[in-house]
Amino acid sequence: MSAQQLATRAVVKPWGRRVPGLGFDDPAPGGQPVGEIWFEAPGTSGPEADLLVKYLFTSEKLSVQVHPGDAAAQARGHARGKEECWLVLDAEPGARIGIGLVAATAPERLRAAALDGSVEALLDWKDVAAGDFFYLPAGTIHAIGAGVTLLEVQQNSDITYRLFDYGRPRELHLEEAVAVADAAPWQPLAAPGMVDEGREILAAGRALVLERFAEGASGTLAPDPGRPVWIVPLSGEGSIDGAPLAPGTVWLADGETALDFAGDLVIAYPGARPLAASIVPPGP
Numbered sequence: 001m002s003a004q005q006l007a008t009r010a011v012v013k014p015w016g017r018r019v020p021g022l023g024f025d026d027p028a029p030g031g032q033p034v035g036e037i038w039f040e041a042p043g044t045s046g047p048e049a050d051l052l053v054k055y056l057f058t059s060e061k062l063s064v065q066v067h068p069g070d071a072a073a074q075a076r077g078h079a080r081g082k083e084e085c086w087l088v089l090d091a092e093p094g095a096r097i098g099i100g101l102v103a104a105t106a107p108e109r110l111r112a113a114a115l116d117g118s119v120e121a122l123l124d125w126k127d128v129a130a131g132d133f134f135y136l137p138a139g140t141i142h143a144i145g146a147g148v149t150l151l152e153v154q155q156n157s158d159i160t161y162r163l164f165d166y167g168r169p170r171e172l173h174l175e176e177a178v179a180v181a182d183a184a185p186w187q188p189l190a191a192p193g194m195v196d197e198g199r200e201i202l203a204a205g206r207a208l209v210l211e212r213f214a215e216g217a218s219g220t221l222a223p224d225p226g227r228p229v230w231i232v233p234l235s236g237e238g239s240i241d242g243a244p245l246a247p248g249t250v251w252l253a254d255g256e257t258a259l260d261f262a263g264d265l266v267i268a269y270p271g272a273r274p275l276a277a278s279i280v281p282p283g284p
Contacts, residue, residue, distance in 0.1 A: 002255030003231070003240050006039040014168055015060040021149060022055060022089070023248045033059065039250035050270035051208055052156040053230050053250050055149070062144045063165040064098070064119050068180040069138035073159055081138045083207040084154035087266065088132040089234070092147030098123030099134060099142050100186025110183045114163040114174055124185060135189040135203045139182035151232065153268045155207050192274065204274045211278055213265045219281040221257040221267070228254040229269045229278070236263010
């Protein structure tokens with residue numbers, strides 16, 4: 001079998017939930033709220049992987065933050081920067097996400113706004129609903145509001161520079177954040193969209209490619225050499241190389257892999273260029 005099921009790791013966050021949902025375990029009674037579920041290779045922390053897949057569950061606002069790009073991160077000794085994309089799976093009424101600023105802002109103004117808390121008002125807050133998709137290039141100032149459940153696919157880096165954290169006792173990184181921030185409005189990333197029957201490319205052209213097969217997929221997944229593919233079933237059921245494939249799991253394939261899935265399926269892989277045919281249907 002060329003595909004392996006990744007291990008789950010619950011990550012405690014002050015803005016998380018005591019009932020995450022989506023079938024994931026609740027924290028133990030008296031335990032801290034779970035904000036994220038990470039999927040990693042069993043027995044490792046996964047730093048060598050290009051991408052990281054996670055689910056996020058919010059009950060409060062996240063910090064206003066920004067991530068560096070590859071060059072800025074590597075200048076500080078890290079393997080890579082952090083670009084990320086979000087697919088909203090559920091949103092409570094009134095749930096919002098802040099992406100980019102409402103207007104271009106000078107670095108000294110951004111720093112002052114972070115210090116006095118007015119940076120939250122500089123963000124461009126958007127109402128969100130299930131199915132919304134956002135790609136955040138490195139440098140995008142952002143925050144996620146309460147009541148959002150989403151799938152995040154990102155470069156495998158945990159570098160976060162916080163500008164503002166609502167008074168929580170966590171470290172801020174004003175100088176680093178201001179230095180890497182694109183303090184301007186966010187622009188949606190152009191993507192190919194529906195390129196074949198049932199195959200929609202949501203993100204391409206930067207650090208990663210994200211594809212969605214909303215009505216399922218059956219055939220052979222054939223990654224390029226050196227470009228493993230993350231397989232994320234969102235709803236439905238099926239099999240991968242003969243093993244059960246179910247929501248709440250994530251699989252990693254680095255070679256030809258048999259897929260037969262009826263439901264909503266997402267795949268992701270590093271690099272800017274989409275595969276010519278990510279899942280090849282079976283022959284007649």
